[in-house]
Amino acid sequence: TNKSTLLVKEDRRLPIVSIRIAFLGGLRFENDYNNGITNFMKELLLKGTKSLSADEIIQKIEGKGGSISAFSGRNSFGLSVDILKENLDETLEIIKQVLTSSVFPEADVEKVRKKILADIVSEQDDVFRTTSNLFMSTLFERQDRKSVV
Secondary structure (H helix, E strand, C coil): CCCCCCCCCCCCCCCEEEEEEEEECCHHHCCCCCCCHHHHHHHHCCCEECCCEHHHHHHHHHCCCCEEEEEECCCEEEEEEEEEHHHHHHHHHHHHHHHHHECCCHHHHHHHHHHHHHHHHHHCCCHHHHHHHHHHHHHCCCHHHCCCC
């Protein structure tokens, strides 16, 4: 049984379709072994599929006045897409490919890994970011560390 939820809000003032696809995930569902994996995946999700390169994905969406991006947060991850209504069918096919056949190219994996590691080091030098991270780690307690009261 598929327990997905579909929310639809129709607004016919503009010929635009906005799609947000979200999955449970993010920091709240990570543990010491896989900490950061959702953010890592977000960075790589649009780097290509079995039949489309990263450039082709961007050209097919942005070339027609749309936008596509991946996101990850404290308790979710997914895709955000805005496209002209007339290009919806082609865009849905691209979304399907991104979600089911992304390839995570090895060269990009290494680049993203280095970028994320550099971001982590620079965060440790920012007192406001460090304080925010401490607050958020308390507010969004990870699933594997929930205490029983």
